[in-house]
Amino acid sequence: xxxxxxxxxxxxxxxxxxxxxxxxxxxxxxxxxxxxxxxxxxxxxxxxxxxxxxxxxxxxxxxxxxxxxxxxxxxxxxxxxxxxxxxxxxxxxxxxxxxxxxxxxxxxxxxxxxxxxxxxxxxxxxxxxxxxxxxxxxxxxxxxxxxxxxxxxxxxxxxxxxxxxxxxxxxxxxxxxxxxxxxxxxxxxxxxxxxxxxxxxxxxxxxxxxxxxxxxxxxxxxxxxxxxxxxxxxxxxxxxxxxxxxxxxxxxxxxxxxxxxxxxxxxxxxxxxxxxxxxxxxxxxxxxxxxxxxxxxxxxxxxxxxxxxxxxxxxxxxxxxxxxxxxxxxxxxxxxxxxxxxxxxxxxxxxxxxxxxxxxxxxxxxxxxxxxxxxxxxxxxxxxxxxxxxxxxxxxxxxxxxxxxxxxxxxxxxxxxxxxxxxx
Amino acid sequence: xxxxxxxxxxxxxxxxxxxxxxxxxxxxxxxxxxxxxxxxxxxxxxxxxxxxxxxxxxxxxxxxxxxxxxxxxxxxxxxxxxxxxxxxxxxxxxxxxxxxxxxxxxxxxxxxxxxxxxxxxxxxxxxxxxxxxxxxxxxxxxxxxxxxxxxxxxxxxxxxxxxxxxxxxxxxxxxxxxxxxxxxxxxxxxxxxxxxxxxxxxxxxxxxxxxxxxxxxxxxxxxxxxxxxxxxxxxxxxxxxxxxxxxxxxxxxxxxxxxxxxxxxxxxxxxxxxxxxxxxxxxxxxxxxxxxxxxxxxxxxxxxxxxxxxxxxxxxxxxxxxxxxxxxxxxxxxxxxxxxxxxxxxxxxxxxxxxxxxxxxxxxxxxxxxxxxxxxxxxxxxxxxxxxxxxxxxxxxxxxxxxxxxxxxxxxxxxxxxxxxxxx
Numbered sequence: 001x002x003x004x005x006x007x008x009x010x011x012x013x014x015x016x017x018x019x020x021x022x023x024x025x026x027x028x029x030x031x032x033x034x035x036x037x038x039x040x041x042x043x044x045x046x047x048x049x050x051x052x053x054x055x056x057x058x059x060x061x062x063x064x065x066x067x068x069x070x071x072x073x074x075x076x077x078x079x080x081x082x083x084x085x086x087x088x089x090x091x092x093x094x095x096x097x098x099x100x101x102x103x104x105x106x107x108x109x110x111x112x113x114x115x116x117x118x119x120x121x122x123x124x125x126x127x128x129x130x131x132x133x134x135x136x137x138x139x140x141x142x143x144x145x146x147x148x149x150x151x152x153x154x155x156x157x158x159x160x161x162x163x164x165x166x167x168x169x170x171x172x173x174x175x176x177x178x179x180x181x182x183x184x185x186x187x188x189x190x191x192x193x194x195x196x197x198x199x200x201x202x203x204x205x206x207x208x209x210x211x212x213x214x215x216x217x218x219x220x221x222x223x224x225x226x227x228x229x230x231x232x233x234x235x236x237x238x239x240x241x242x243x244x245x246x247x248x249x250x251x252x253x254x255x256x257x258x259x260x261x262x263x264x265x266x267x268x269x270x271x272x273x274x275x276x277x278x279x280x281x282x283x284x285x286x287x288x289x290x291x292x293x294x295x296x297x298x299x300x301x302x303x304x305x306x307x308x309x310x311x312x313x314x315x316x317x318x319x320x321x322x323x324x325x326x327x328x329x330x331x332x333x334x335x336x337x338x339x340x341x342x343x344x345x346x347x348x349x350x351x352x353x354x355x356x357x358x359x360x361x362x363x364x365x366x367x368x369x370x371x372x373x374x375x376x377x378x379x380x381x382x383x384x385x386x387x388x389x390x391x392x393x394x395x396x397x398x399x400x401x402x403x404x405x406x407x408x409x410x411x412x413x414x415x416x417x418x419x420x421x422x423x424x
Numbered sequence: 425x426x427x428x429x430x431x432x433x434x435x436x437x438x439x440x441x442x443x444x445x446x447x448x449x450x451x452x453x454x455x456x457x458x459x460x461x462x463x464x465x466x467x468x469x470x471x472x473x474x475x476x477x478x479x480x481x482x483x484x485x486x487x488x489x490x491x492x493x494x495x496x497x498x499x500x501x502x503x504x505x506x507x508x509x510x511x512x513x514x515x516x517x518x519x520x521x522x523x524x525x526x527x528x529x530x531x532x533x534x535x536x537x538x539x540x541x542x543x544x545x546x547x548x549x550x551x552x553x554x555x556x557x558x559x560x561x562x563x564x565x566x567x568x569x570x571x572x573x574x575x576x577x578x579x580x581x582x583x584x585x586x587x588x589x590x591x592x593x594x595x596x597x598x599x600x601x602x603x604x605x606x607x608x609x610x611x612x613x614x615x616x617x618x619x620x621x622x623x624x625x626x627x628x629x630x631x632x633x634x635x636x637x638x639x640x641x642x643x644x645x646x647x648x649x650x651x652x653x654x655x656x657x658x659x660x661x662x663x664x665x666x667x668x669x670x671x672x673x674x675x676x677x678x679x680x681x682x683x684x685x686x687x688x689x690x691x692x693x694x695x696x697x698x699x700x701x702x703x704x705x706x707x708x709x710x711x712x713x714x715x716x717x718x719x720x721x722x723x724x725x726x727x728x729x730x731x732x733x734x735x736x737x738x739x740x741x742x743x744x745x746x747x748x749x750x751x752x753x754x755x756x757x758x759x760x761x762x763x764x765x766x767x768x769x770x771x772x773x774x775x776x777x778x779x780x781x782x783x784x785x786x787x788x789x790x791x792x793x794x795x796x797x798x799x800x801x802x803x804x805x806x807x808x809x810x811x812x813x814x815x816x817x818x819x820x821x822x823x824x825x826x827x828x829x830x831x832x833x834x835x836x837x838x839x840x841x842x843x844x845x846x847x848x
Contacts, residue, residue: 021572021714032639032751033571129569135715137569144568144743145553145561147457148445148735215456273721276700290445290732291559291722297697298718308714311572319568321745327456 001034004318005072007041007061008079009089011049014103014130015042015079017307019053025311035318040072064089068096075125075314078102087111094118099125099323101313103306105132109204109220112211116326125323127313132205133158133282135305136298137312142212143324149288151213154252155423156284157277158205160300161189161196162228162248166265167278169236170245176231188280198227199263202250210252210261213286215327217334218252224262224342231265235418238390239267239349242377245275249423258339267349267422343399347376347422349392350405354380354414356387364389364414367407371400389414392422425458428742429496431465431485432503433513435473438527438554439466439503441731443477449735459742464496488513492520499549499738502526511535518542523549523747525737527730529556533628533644536635540750549747551737556629557582557706559729560722561736566636567748573712575637578676579847580708581701582629584724585613585620586652586672590689591702593660594669600655612704622651623687626674634676634685637710639751641758642676648686648766655689659775659842662814663691666801668773669699673847682763691773691846767823771800771846773816774829778804778838780811788813788838791831795824813838816846 006022008015022039030036041061044050050060061067067076076093078100080086086107090100094115102108108115108128119126129139133156142151157163161183168179180197183189195201207220228248236246244267252261268275273295277283282300287293299305317323331337354360361380368375368391377392393401405416430446432439446463454460465485468474474484485491491500500517502524504510510531514524518539526532532539532552543550553563557580566575581587585607592603604621607613619625631644652672660670668691676685692699697719701707706724711717723729741747753761778784785804792799792815801816817825829840 017714025572025574028574034751135570135712136718137565140564140569141561144740145564145736146559146732147739148449148732150449150452273700276697288559288732290441290728290735292726292729294560294720294722296718296720299716302716304714305716308570308572308712311714312569315571316568319748324743327458 001036004037004074005040006075007067007073008077009043010079011044013303014306017303018310021307021311041067064092068092075099083107094124097122097124101127103130105204109207125317129313130306130309134300135308136296138284146288149290151288154213154286156250157282158250159202160280164188164280169233175233199225202263206250211328214254216329226264243270245270258341260341260344343397345395347395348401349420349422351418352389352414354387354389371404425460428461428498429464430499431491431497432501433467434503435468437727438730441727442734445731445735465491492516499523507531518548521546521548523741525551527554529628533631549741553737554730554733558724559732560720562708570712573714575712578637578710580674582674583626584704588612588704593657599657623649626687630674635752638678640753650688667694669694682765684765684768767821769819771819772825773844773846775842776813776838778811778813795828
């Protein structure tokens with residue numbers, strides 16, 4: 001039977017989950033996968049974590065060099081997080097020809113170029129299923145399930161924290177700050193929630209996933225990123241009444257015009273398969289030229305779901321004679337080689353406060369007309385001497401909407417209180 | 425660059441789809457997968473099909489021997505359908521050490537044991553992603569995405585024809601026969617629809633998928649199979665009013681008691697992710713001990729979606745040095761080695777006609793009580809001297825329900841008009 005020795009760097013939530021799965025399922029993998037996987041080493045300075053998992057003292061390493069030089073270790077699992085130390089340690093073990101499995105989306109988004117080159121040079125594998133969408137095997141699907149397709153579009157709910165907050169706001173009418181506080185109390189959000197609520201986490205993941213889907217390196221810096229901190233419960237409620245649900249959506253599209261990649265709050269029709277993805281669940285909805293629409297749905301985070309992806313990578317690596325590398329052009333200057341679309345097409349939801357006077361609506365409509373924006377739905381509700389106008393447009397372009405908003409705000413007619421994209 | 429020569433047996437809907445994808449994407453696969461895949465041979469006696477696809481004469485083979493002996497062919501795609509000729513041809517090419525990719529669920533469900541043994545003996549690969557759920561990469565997910573998990577449950581809508589018919593009946597109140605006729609006119613159902621509507625197609629697929637999920641051979645003969653021919657629009661409508669949607673559901677569960685595998689119509693709560701899988705879409709919802717709930721959703725049939733799965737298998741095979749075999753115990757006598765549960769647990773929907781007299785309801789309730797069946801919902805509607813009683817039970821067992829139905833029908837109290845399982 002094939003024997004694989006594993007080292008785990010970092011026994012936090014995800015590393016601890018992987019440790020538990022590997023130790024509890026060792027016999028199961030012998031029977032079902034014909035491979036004996038043993039955890040040979042861990043690197044974790046926190047004694048409390050080691051004790052909570054019941055890690056035997058003899059497998060606790062003192063430093064990365066011990067692991068890099070250990071001939072019994074074939075695969076190193078990196079769950080340290082952050083990029084500086086993680087990058088250094090991953091390079092150390094790749095130099096020694098050991099394969100790496102990581103859950104670190106920021107590391108992959110920022111340093112894949114360098115890490116893959118090093119891995120190839122030393123005939124080591126580099127696997128990162130756990131870096132995107134927890135237990136959902138989206139990376140394996142892009143590599144080995146829909147690689148027969150030209151992917152034209154990918155839309156995802158790929159951050160559990162923001163989806164929990166938006167679901168709460170939608171279902172219970174909670175304010176953003178109250179929903180965030182609850183998410184923090186439940187451990188779904190960090191004390192410093194910026195990585196999630198400002199969309200950085202989703203942007204890193206989208207950079208990785210769109211690179212694989214479109215076979216070309218998409219730097220995370222090219223992802224248009226807007227978080228959910230400015231989202232107001234009033235707009236969620238008004239959109240809901242019109243049949244929409246607000247999600248933090250990651251969108252990647254490829255057409256003859258180029259590639260567009262963006263993370264921002266967006267309304268989806270409630271019938272869309274992604275609209276009912278609630279709470280901490282995640283999903284990716286992609287469209288290929290042969291397969292058509294395909295959706296993967298599951299737990300986007302957590303110790304065991306993400307641990308499941310890590311162990312899946314270990315078993316996948318063990319099942320292969322040669323490592324499997326990415327299929328994308330790992331160019332050093334994607335900014336030059338790839339054409340990015342920034343003035344993308346979308347529909348828009350807008351909320352305006354208008355002076356409720358005769359003729360105002362026609363003047364507002366004229367401004368929309370000036371920028372070739374046509375209106376799909378319009379709802380006016382009176383409020384003393386003002387009125388609230390909610391407008392959903394037909395598909396138009398980003399620049400047209402920005403111009404119309406500037407024009408409206410510069411006029412005496414109306415104040416634009418909120419603008420949200422509507423995705424179909 | 426690696427070169428792969430492909431032969432396609434049968435250019436019907438699926439084989440034709442694979443041919444089109446392979447010829448149209450040849451350059452794309454060179455760039456993105458570093459492999460040059462050429463269709464070297466086809467075996468298809470129907471001239472019209474060859475002409476419709478524009479197949480050059482020089483690649484049309486006269487018989488299987490030409491293909492089996494062709495040194496330029498590495499992978500043979502079997503899309504003939506049926507089992508006799510398909511089995512013979514597949515064995516012929518496996519003997520020659522060529523790998524096989526097939527879309528034939530019946531072949532895999534009935535002869536996997538023999539085919540896999542032959543493939544291993546000749547170091548050939550045997551891939552069948554296209555045999556189950558069209559373009560949805562569920563087999564790859566079981567092999568390489570959730571292989572780290574003990575799968576406890578799998579539920580699927582895995583037959584597009586019946587899902588189209590039931591969706592039509594649910595949304596428009598159409599009768600079964602009218603919905604079937606429409607499905608036939610649209611090409612979703614065969615002139616002889618038995619394979620689909622009697623659940624054979626789903627049972628073959630469930631046999632294959634549950635074997636992979638539970639790592640042990642599950643013969644299709646062990647799948648409890650009930651089709652949709654007896655389903656009545658009245659029950660669909662009454663269930664719908666209670667918040668349920670009727671689906672032809674494939675269910676596989678594994679617990680300490682054993683394995684249960686079944687295909688039958690079942691009500692699902694409308695909030696269940698599977699309940700909104702409509703029309704010709706398919707989905708598989710599985711639960712693993714680490715990953716939790718995971719759903720894959722997409723097109724379950726059609727030339728290009730199923731062709732996508734075939735070409736994905738070809739590219740997967742091309743990416744490997746050694747073939748990937750199934751991970752299940754391919755025992756010759758699974759009937760003896762595996763414990764199957766037949767008296768499984770479920771909730772039930774029942775529709776009864778009752779004589780509307782004082783005391784009848786309490787006597788009916790007493791019969792349910794006798795078999796320890798407790799009632800979750802009850803709805804009585806009057807109709808002249810009779811009344812219709814709709815009952816949804818709490819979880820009970822198959823045997824208890826059968827006994828209660830027999831007792832009710834033998835009594836003067838009521839006639840049981842319909843019984844349907846309710847799955848949560």
